[in-house]
Amino acid sequence: MINDLYSALMMILEVENIIGILFGLSFGVLMGAIPGLTGTMGIALIIPLTYSLNPITAFSILLGAYKGCLYSGSIPAILLNTPGTPAAAATVLDGYPLAQKGMASKAMGIALWASVIGDAISTVVLIFGAVLLAQLSTKFGPAEYATLVLFSLTIVAGVSGNSLIKGVIAAGLGFLFGTVGLDPMMATPRYTFGMVTMMNGISMMVMLIGLFAVSEIFLQTENIKNGVINLVKVTSAKISFSELKSCGRTIFRSSIIGIVLGAIPGLGGTPAAFLSYSEAKRKSKNPEEFGKGSLEGVAAAEAGNNATCGGALIPLLALGVPGDVTTAVLLGAFLIHGLAPGPALFIENIDIVYAIFFALLIAIFMLPIVGMAAIRVFGSIAKIPKSVLYPVIAILCTLGVYGFNSSFSDLWLMLLFGVVGYVMRKLDFPLAPLLIGFVLEPIGERSVRQALTISDGDFSIFVTHPISAVFFGLSLISVLFISFKALKRYRKTAVPA
Amino acid sequence: MAFNYLRDCVVGLILVAASLFIYFYLTPEYVAEGSSLGMSPRFFPNLGAFVIAVMGLSLSIVSIIFFSRSEGSWSAELKRAVRLEFIPVLKGPLLTVLAFSFLFFTFEYYGYIFSIPPSLLLLMLLFGQRGWTKLIVVPLVVPAILFVLFNYGLNMPLD
Secondary structure, three states: OOHHHHHHHHHOOOOHHHHHHHHHHHHHHHHHHHOOOHHHHHHHHOOOHHHHOOHHHHHHHHHHHHHHHHHHOHHHHHHHHOOOOOOHHHHHHHHHHEEEEEEEHHHHHHHHHHHHHHHHHHHHHHHHHHHHHHHHHHOOOHHHHHHHHHHHHHHHHHOOOOHHHHHHHHHHHHHHHHHHHEEOOOOOOOOOOHHHHHOOOOOHHHHHHHHHHHHHHHHHHHOOOOOEEOOOOOOOOOOOOHHHHHHHHHHHHHHHHHHHHHHHHOOOOHHHHHHHHHHHHHHHHOOOOOOOHHHHHHHHHHHHHHHHHHHHHHHHHHHOOOOOHHHHHHHHHHHHHHOOHHHHHHHOOOOHHHHHHHHHHHHHHHHHHHHHHHHHHHHHHHHHHHHHHHHHHHHHHHHHHHHHHOHHHHHHHHHHHHHHHHHHHHHOOHHHHHHHHHHHHHHHHHHHHHHHHHHEEEEEEEHHHHHHHHHHHHHHHHHHHHHHHHHOOOOOOOOOO | OHHHOOOOHHHHHHHHHHHHHHHHHHHHEEEEOOOOOOOOOHHHHHHHHHHHHHHHHHHHHHHHHHHOOOOOOOHHHHHHEEEEEHHHHHHHHHHHHHHHHHHHHHHHHHOOOOHHHHHHHHHHHHOOOOOOOHHHHHHHHHHHHHHHHHHHHHOOOOO
């Protein structure tokens, strides 16, 4: 083992691999920070560039890009109220209000360091606990997924702002949008209106960009004055050690949530970010600050999101099962380079596995440097006049969405969601629950129907499996707690629940 | 505040109507019924519609209760709504929708060069840019950079 570790370390310390990690991180940060482009898209695009490279260098670039894009979605989320990645929609909730208060530097700082720490914790867990956690993830069957989704839906209460009813309506709407496409069990069309392009359902990126970016552009045209955006120019990520320390518990808790949810195949960073945020709000001494500019809120979302990196790599490396969409693309990269992730990888190519671990560790130290540089570059956004910035963002969103599938119907769908997002914002409906409902519906529906097929329609499957019963119980407790709080607030204040 | 309660009441009723439309028309028309095996493909769409209907009704009821506790009067708030004070605010977003539509239409039928620069110019004018230098330089330089970035940098053809 010592020999394998040593040879892996020597391999990764070669100049081309270090440059590969740096290039990957920079590329991932760029892809995640520009609205309209995504990290998954970026990784898919650079895979062909890695064909001629040796596997270690190739994975140094790809994993660097993966880490970079997980962090950088927070940059436009904080500065422009437009998440660069779906998971960064949780960062918007407190990041943008912080920026509006003139605390963009602090918000960027806490986002960066929470990302680094969350990433570091998840990488350490990956290295030491991959096999164990992979075994846990194999115990998740359809019933467990279904009740986990049910529990995850209670996140809606934490991100609904002042109106729980409006949050649940938004989640219901997201749920409905999630049913568009082919039925997961019978492959019959649902709400496709005869269009072939709708058979695959609504693309997450189309919805995200429309709902957040395009609706923001509409909002900005309401009072057109050719000024700069109302932000202080950000040149660095300024956060004091005491402020970071005050968020320490939140960051640690959110990292664990991110690791666990990332390790469960199919969930991804978005539920992890929102669940981390929701738990942070529940446990916070100042929950009323959440949604209005809380450093803890940003820290929770970013730590939870970035911790899914290590978590999602656990089932990929240990079982050959991708944890999310991006690791599914990485799985393709493994196969292209002649490596088969799974138990055999740990036996036949243990030196490559160790090299990957070292690459991930080195990337942790490079991320703050790349992140700071990105903040300097993107922080100059405040200098650009609105009349140039937002039109360019509009064009970028258009090209990004078109470039994803080369589909013009995606563009019209993006515009539709832009209108939906704008109307929701004007009527004070929160957007985050819609995204949560949309993300969780396909997973939940498929799991429920599979579970009921296995049990021949017997609903007791959800309470007789131990893990499923735990999540079901947690969901019930959560719903009762939320209802009690809502009723208490209804009686106390004049604000509708 | 009272106006918001009235607004929410109306929105709740609209949502109830929409979910009934989904349940009684859209779902039967555009979602096939399943076989006897397994759960129907209509179950989850109907569940979504049901949740929206119930919560929409709750929103209306709660809004009415809070409106009755507020200092507003129905007639005053209705007059305010009928005056359509919110219409001027919608001018910018509506024009932006048209600008986006122009962009997508020209992009699909005339290609990148004839759609992106004019659309960027249009959007900049919408956002209040009046400086001739920026109006000429930005719609020329930015699309060129983006074309190179997407076509050669990211290998995502825009033709």
